[in-house]
Amino acid sequence: MDKIKVILVDDHNLVRDGIKSLITGEEDIEIIGEAGSFDELELIMKRGLPDILILDIALGDTSGIEIAEMYKDKYPGISIMMLSMYMSDDFIFNSLRAGAKGYLPKNTSKKELLAAIRTIFSGSVFFSNEVSDIILKSYVNNANPDSPREGSEEMLTKREKEVLTFFAEGKTNQEIADQLYISIRTVESHKNHIMQKLNLRTPVDLVKFAIKNKFIEL
Amino acid sequence: MDKIKVILVDDHNLVRDGIKSLITGEEDIEIIGEAGSFDELELIMKRGLPDILILDIALGDTSGIEIAEMYKDKYPGISIMMLSMYMSDDFIFNSLRAGAKGYLPKNTSKKELLAAIRTIFSGSVFFSNEVSDIILKSYVNNANPDSPREGSEEMLTKREKEVLTFFAEGKTNQEIADQLYISIRTVESHKNHIMQKLNLRTPVDLVKFAIKNKFIEL
DNA sequence: AATACCGTCAGGCTTTTCCCCGGACAGTCA
DNA sequence: TGACTGTCCGGGGAAAAGCCTGACGGTATT
Numbered sequence: 001m002d003k004i005k006v007i008l009v010d011d012h013n014l015v016r017d018g019i020k021s022l023i024t025g026e027e028d029i030e031i032i033g034e035a036g037s038f039d040e041l042e043l044i045m046k047r048g049l050p051d052i053l054i055l056d057i058a059l060g061d062t063s064g065i066e067i068a069e070m071y072k073d074k075y076p077g078i079s080i081m082m083l084s085m086y087m088s089d090d091f092i093f094n095s096l097r098a099g100a101k102g103y104l105p106k107n108t109s110k111k112e113l114l115a116a117i118r119t120i121f122s123g124s125v126f127f128s129n130e131v132s133d134i135i136l137k138s139y140v141n142n143a144n145p146d147s148p149r150e151g152s153e154e155m156l157t158k159r160e161k162e163v164l165t166f167f168a169e170g171k172t173n174q175e176i177a178d179q180l181y182i183s184i185r186t187v188e189s190h191k192n193h194i195m196q197k198l199n200l201r202t203p204v205d206l207v208k209f210a211i212k213n214k215f216i217e218l
Numbered sequence: 219m220d221k222i223k224v225i226l227v228d229d230h231n232l233v234r235d236g237i238k239s240l241i242t243g244e245e246d247i248e249i250i251g252e253a254g255s256f257d258e259l260e261l262i263m264k265r266g267l268p269d270i271l272i273l274d275i276a277l278g279d280t281s282g283i284e285i286a287e288m289y290k291d292k293y294p295g296i297s298i299m300m301l302s303m304y305m306s307d308d309f310i311f312n313s314l315r316a317g318a319k320g321y322l323p324k325n326t327s328k329k330e331l332l333a334a335i336r337t338i339f340s341g342s343v344f345f346s347n348e349v350s351d352i353i354l355k356s357y358v359n360n361a362n363p364d365s366p367r368e369g370s371e372e373m374l375t376k377r378e379k380e381v382l383t384f385f386a387e388g389k390t391n392q393e394i395a396d397q398l399y400i401s402i403r404t405v406e407s408h409k410n411h412i413m414q415k416l417n418l419r420t421p422v423d424l425v426k427f428a429i430k431n432k433f434i435e436l
Numbered sequence: 437a438a439t440a441c442c443g444t445c446a447g448g449c450t451t452t453t454c455c456c457c458g459g460a461c462a463g464t465c466a
Numbered sequence: 467t468g469a470c471t472g473t474c475c476g477g478g479g480a481a482a483a484g485c486c487t488g489a490c491g492g493t494a495t496t
Contacts, residue, residue, distance in 0.1 A: 012303070012324040018236030036325065085230070085303070106230040107254065157442065170420035172482065185445050188484075193442095202388035203483085207425045208436055218426055375472060390452070403475050406454075411472095421453085 003030035004121045007044060009064070010056035010083065011036045015106060019054065022110045029117055038062035050078060051121055055100075057084040057091055065098045072099035079120045092131060102126040156194060161215065163190040167203075168210030221248040222339045225262065227282070228274035228301065229254045233324065237272065240328045247335055256280035268296060269339055273318075275302040275309055283316045290317035297338045305348060308430060320344040374412060379433065381408040385421075386428030 006023070008031055010016050016034050023029050033044035037060060053071065055064040068080045081102040082095040095103050101120045104113065105128070112128055119126040156164065166176040173191070177184040191206070200206055210216050224241070226249055228234050234252050241247050251262035255278060271289065273282035286298045299320040300313040313321050319338045322331065323346070330346055337344040374382065384394040391409070395402040409424070418424055428434050 012233070012236075013327060014236035014240070014301075014324050015230075015232045016236065017239050017328075018230075018232035018234070021235050021239035022232075083232075106232045109231060110235075159443065168422060170422035172420075174482080182443085183445055184482095185447095186443070189444080192484085202390075203421070204386060204388035204425050207422050208429070211426070211429065212436060218430060377473065392452080400473085401475055402452095403477095404473075407474080409453090410455080 003028055004052060004117060005030055005032045005048075005050040006052045006054060006117065007032060007041070007050040008034040008054050009036075009038075009041050009059065009067070010034075010054075011060045012056070015056070015083070019113065022113055023117075026114060029114070036060075038067055041067070045075075049075060052117060053078055053080045054117075055080055055082055057082050057095065065094050068095065068098035068100050081116060081120055081126070087131070103131050104128065105131075156197065160190050160194050160197075163187055164194055164206060164210050165215045167191065168207050168216045221246055222270060222335060223248055223250045223266075223268040224270045224272060224335065225250060225259070225268040226252040226272050227254075227256075227259050227277065227285070228252075228272075229278045230274070233274070233301070237331065240331055241335075244332060247332070254278075256285060259285070263293075267293060270335060271296055271298045272335075273298055273300055275300050275313065283312050286313065286316035286318050299334060299338055299344070310349060321349050322346065323348070374415065378408050378412050378415075381405055382412055382424060382428055383433045385409065386425050386434045 006029060008016050008019055010019075013036070016036075020031060020034075023031060032048060032050055035041035035044055055067055057064040059067070064082055064084075068082070071078060071080065079101040080099060081104060082091075082100045083104050083106060084091050084095075085106050087105055092103050102116050102125060104116055104126075108116075108128065116126040116128075162180065163176055166179060167173075171179070173184050173187045176187045180187070194200070194206065198205075198209060200209060211218050224247060226234050226237055228237075231254070234254075238249060238252075241249060250266060250268055253259035253262055273285060275282040277285070282300055282302075286300070289296060289298065297319040298317060299322060300309075300318045301322050301324060302309050302313075303324050305323055310321050320334050320343060322334055322344075326334075326346070334344040334346075380398065381394055384397060385391075389397070391402050391405045394405045398405070412418070412424065416423075416427060418427060429436055
């Protein structure tokens with residue numbers, strides 16, 4: 001039987017080594033490549049495709065989510081497992097929406113990691129109890145995690161995102177208006193729309209949202 | 219010769235395994251224990267003290283920085299190396315102030331990790347080029363990273379911290395005034411003082427500062 | 437063709453914040 | 467005791483933001 005071919009993508013050497021050390025010794029799994037960035041990944045993908053891609057969600061340049069989205073269409077045969085520091089439901093749902101077949105926290109155990117790889121390879125999806133809990137809870141509260149969720153950045157238009165970014169960088173409405181060559185009224189409109197869409201109350205909430213959703217660096 | 223005794227503290231198994239796999243095989247270094255939380259660490263410290271403590275800066279319950287501060291006095295013989303996801307200068311300086319003898323990013327190489335351990339054990343401090351760059355740059359800009367630094371929360375009075383917290387929670391000046399039973403003018407004063415002390419320009423900066431320094435949850 | 441949404445803009449008004457001044461009082465420390 | 471700092475408060479004016487309403491052309495979607 002062929003081994004399960006895995007490519008590892010994480011910009012932290014320590015994490016990559018951790019996974020490697022956990023997998024080494026398993027006879028049915030083989031790491032055929034590893035990368036610390038999207039560019040590296042693209043290179044090694046040319047040398048041979050894996051069955052499973054283990055992707056750090058918070059990759060430096062191009063995020064794991066973005067990569068997953070691109071590969072979902074480009075390589076439909078490859079299953080993607082997301083690796084994340086956090087059990088944030090935002091991350092989980094974004095991963096699902098991007099087509100990931102599994103979501104593992106970085107404090108996972110060897111047992112869980114191997115189970116996840118084998119499960120995904122068999123064509124199923126794998127979520128630890130903790131992750132499924134979060135998914136279930138959100139179903140209960142929120143109906144459907146697929147369509148843009150309440151308070152998710154996907155509800156915002158391109159322009160609104162621009163305005164939000166500038167604002168969260170500390171620019172005044174007038175400065176934003178000047179920078180975008182629009183009237184200050186328009187800026188106000190956009191901000192209002194954002195607040196309504198996201199159900200936020202104060203400018204401070206806007207800033208927090210922008211940080212949470214990585215519009216700006218903290 | 220005795221081996222260098224190391225205890226590993228990180229709440230991500232993968233990272234711990236990564237470090238372990240890097241160290242295994244080195245004859246002069248021995249991992250005598252590992253922990254995923256401060257409580258666990260306290261337990262294994264009772265069974266024997268290490269020479270070096272490798273500490274994740276972003277530990278779940280008690281942060282690595284806090285632990286370093288506590289141990290600096292409690293176990294002056296133990297050298298602490300901080301491990302961090304980010305090259306943020308805030309993290310670096312907080313680590314130094316807490317008495318850490320080294321600062322390593324999680325994407326460090328095996329070579330650097332081993333060099334760091336051995337250097338610290340020999341009594342020196344270890345910083346990669348990248349880290350020293352940041353430290354140097356800050357010296358140039360900022361004079362002295364030891365006494366309460368420019369933009370450090372230690373410069374704020376109790377009252378100012380209260381005001382900042384309320385503000386970063388999204389309260390208006392008036393609301394803050396009501397809550398603290400002071401005049402809105404006083405609130406404005408406090409805010410002004412904070413901005414001056416921290417050298418911040420906009421209210422948005424205030425919010426970011428509050429988040430960075432954990433006055434509020436994101 | 438109708439509907440819905442996006443992006444743009446405006447008037448007019450209120451509220452809030454910002455800025456630059458000033459001062460009072462209490463506690464601490466040299 | 468004198469100097470300093472923290473905390474408190476105010477005036478007055480300028481700037482910014484917020485709120486509500488209404489509007490118009492463009493572009494998808496259906």
